[in-house]
Amino acid sequence: MIIRVALPLPIWDFFDYESDFDVRLGERVLVPFGKRKIVGYCIERDVKSNFRNLKKVFEKIDAFPLLTDNLFKLACWMKEHYFVSLGMALKCILPPNLYSRRKKFECDILKKKEKTESSINFYFGSQREIFEFARRIFSKKISQGFKIIAIFPTKEEVEKSLKLFEDLNFSVFHSDVPKGKRLKVLFDFLNGNVDVVFGTRSAIFLPSYRRCVIALFDAHNFSYREEQHPQYWTEDVAIKRSEIEGGEFFGFAESSSLKEYFLVKNDHAKVLSKDEKTRFKYGIVDSGDQNFGISPYLLEKIKQALSERKKVVLFFQKGGWATSMRCFFCGNVLSCSKCGRILSVSKGQLYCFKCKKYFPVPERCPKCKRKKLKNRGLGREHICYYLRKKFPDVFINSTGLDFSHAEKEKIVRDFENGRFSIFITDRSFFEIENWQDVALFGVLDGDFFMHKNLWNCEEISFLFFSEIRNFFKDKDIEVLIQSQISSQIVKEAFENKEVFYEKQIEIRKQFNFPPFARFLKFSVKEKFAKQVYRIVKKKAFEVTDLEKDEEGRVSFLSKIEKIPEFSQNLKKHISIVEL
16 A cells, blocks of 8 residues: 655655555554654545555554544644744654554554533632642543543643642653653553543644643743744643643633733633632832832831841842843853853853853953953842841742752752742742742832733733732732733733733734734745735734844744744745744
């Protein structure tokens, strides 16, 4: 028989092979490709090929199709939505290296359930409320015959959550689980031997012939963006899979993103939670008049809390002693030679937050070879130094991205046990469980997210303050936020969310921002750049000018509702990334 195969490569063409095996749709096969052996996916069988002397399939990997009809439909949607070859979309769903030559797994269930209407739901609240609701809904859905895929942003979050669901029949699926065991989890889930799988974003593609509930915790976390090609958003894929299968989707988060609010407003989803009144007090402090990141008013509040023998937590995103080091003469800012990120100054050395590596401080500027290197910007270590001078009898500590997970955990536990009174931290404050003796929580730079060069910086800032609101809503604590340009966003996050959402939707509709359009970066071979540019310009709301990069390709940005149709020949020379 002759089969048509999609290869896990950025190639839009399909390839015909002759097979001595009975290969069904969705099964993986090992085939020759040039001088290589590569695993591909059968997308068509009994093909009438236009080619002679076809190469033969080396081996059939799957005893039966692991790629269900619904997952194949999902791959076809990803192909169009993220502009990738079908082989690359299938590679996301069923990695070609996820198989074992030693073990043979069998599937007991090959009958598909009838498709029913899908249900898209969101639940917003504090972490405690979310997990309580999730436990109830999981037990209810399992009793109704559903299987659960529960997805978390990181492997650490997966492991921490397991103790909350000990009474369920579950397995774990993420990159730290050995390949053989991951394959066993896949078959156990397919056969219905486990009710729940806890995993990271790759778990979204677990095959099932039963109806599934897909639960996404911390739904709009940036860890859910796949960094490699294709760069998909897990939430979008999860919602689409639920729609295709007639399953149910539950998005759990501290607050609603604008995209989620838009879905609910247009009756494509519903909210199950109820907003409750808060117990904490909050205030906004003008951050214009401050020393070392702390205004006189906030300093007075810290003194008051310490005099009452209470503890203080201060949030500050920027780590280290200084945010960068700059040459006084030529203005060169020192950056990482490996990733290009600006290096911060931490513990007397230069530190790259992306590579997580320390480097010695050079005696001279690498660019102009002069000696005058100066620190720039304020970091947590510097604020610690200032507060230690102000409160010499008080124990102060800090933590951030330049600390390991174990170091962070130890510092948080020490703070809970009263070993120091002022804690300056990044998002690690969410790990604190005992807030009984804490009187004050301060955000030293409420404008941090607004300084980022992002089109949705207002939404990111709003989501952060909404997260703070939900985290502290059942705690007797005072929250103070230092801000100059984010005061209105803070008020809307703490008091009237609807105003923010409606205002943002009106602005985005007016300027054709998401969810009314998509921001896409097109990269094209120079030979075809003008042709592609003309096609896109006809369909786009806005396009930037053509720019040539170092690799000899031409790129441009577009604000567009839908990716235009391109000929098969052009597709081979275009790559698209959503911003």
